[in-house]
Amino acid sequence: EPPAAVGEQVGFEIVGIEPGAGLMMATEEVLDVYGLEEWTLVESSSAAMAAALRRAYENQEPIIVTGWTPHWKFASFDLKYLDDPQGVYGGDEQVHTLVREGLEADEPSAFTVLDRFFWTPDDMAEVMVAIEEGSSEEQAAADWAAANQDTVNEWTEGVEEVDGNRIDLAFVAWDSEIASTNVVKYVLESIGYDVRMRQLEPAPMFQGVESGEADAMVAAWLPTTHESYMDRFGEGLVDLGPNLDGTRIGLVVPAYMDIDSIEDLR
Template identity: 55%
Template sequence: MKKQTKWMMMLGLASVLMLSACNSNNNASSGDKEPGSNSESFGKQVKYEIIGIDPGAGIMKATNKALQEYELTDWKLIEGSGAAMTATLAKDMKNKKPIIITGWTPHWMFSKYDLKYLDDPKKVYGEAEEIHTLARKGLKEDQPVAYTFLDRFEWSSDEMGEIMTAIEDGEQPEAAAKKWADDHSDRVNEWIKDLKPVNGKAIKLGYVAWDSEIASTNLLKYILENKLGYKVTALQVEAGPMWTGVAKGDIDATAAAWLPLTHADYYEKFKGKFDDLGANMTGVKTGLVVPSYVDINSIEDLKK
């Protein structure tokens, strides 16, 4: 009888140990889940906040529309700046935390981090965009050399990315643009072929403080000054003043017009008051962006 009782006690102890081990394994498994393993937990982890940029940017207007179209009533778009957005992204990705931002390409963050766009089945952000070059009325007659160069200028997101990455790594924009032009003299020669340099004529370029536009404007400035003899003033302004300046003739040109979505309101407001020289880059994109380690794939996944 004593042997039977002892055996039963040992069996009971073994059962308790096995149950404890199972609970321990289950707890470990739940703790090992990837960030944002379902839409509800993802929303809670990011406090239902989308990290945005400047309140006047077209992508912010599109994102507010997306919140309405997808009925994301619990979500809030946080206004800030491009620099603040990328700083928050860097911090959260370093700690493998979930985050959702307003993003666009070309941008250096896509080469530095493993990111993905959320699918947009309602096409709130539209199809792929283009970056256009605009000139003030009369520039073709007043400054034909500059106008022809700007009209010819076009490049790829990969080419722009080389300058953006160099700047992000600590190089000054002017130095990064010069290095790119020196390393790609064949491309530069295509744009300035048969153009006779001028002797110190002044020209003003307007641009917004986006990494992509800092790269392109510094490249244009370098070529206009060092290959075509111009004295260039590069004015960093908000999108509204940039478009207004070109339309009123206070700014000679800009290579920073995002169309047809991001700057759609400005295009319609000033239509007919500027020369559209066409796209200097195609296939650019805007939308909501998350780290690839987050397992949501569509804006629709954000809805509770």
């Protein structure tokens, strides 16, 4: 079909995720920068976006979603990113670990593990795919740790065990962050911590760690996706650097769609 028809095929709608996601803010900017005035970015949730994508894919129907890597959807479906010649979505990013001030002094063991935590997009995707295929989040994390004992040992080597000290991990229910937060929870529990996962909206996640209500988060996509949250809360946060390198965000469509660039949406 000619590219001009794509808008009509999908009702000029882009299926979004949670409001407040960096991906949503970037996509609003995309609509502006590329002059896509007649398009609507529909607020949704990560789970509902994935369900809509699955439905469309199974029926070979056109759909445009806000997507990101690592994500299990690329293992389940044949998908492509639309080119972003204006570079609104930024390039490759890193996911950073942020902790509250004082954690190093209060809980040096947890701090050391959080500081060392680093894995690959393939590692993260493995946990996400296991969850998508029906594993519980806890089981998927435990299975990954069992299969990657050498990596986990590097994070915990020489770290003193504790006796039930509490650690609160803030996260947003993005599939990627469900995977990473569960793995960190599992590893901290293996050295004696009592770990609670606190599911929050994006701004409260950053604010929760900044205020000290939560101890840590492993979900800061930088430098671009969460730039606005770092502007607001970064000063009171301790940045332990990247825990993963090589993410991507953008508009994602099934490979069977006849468009390649965001410019084709005009």
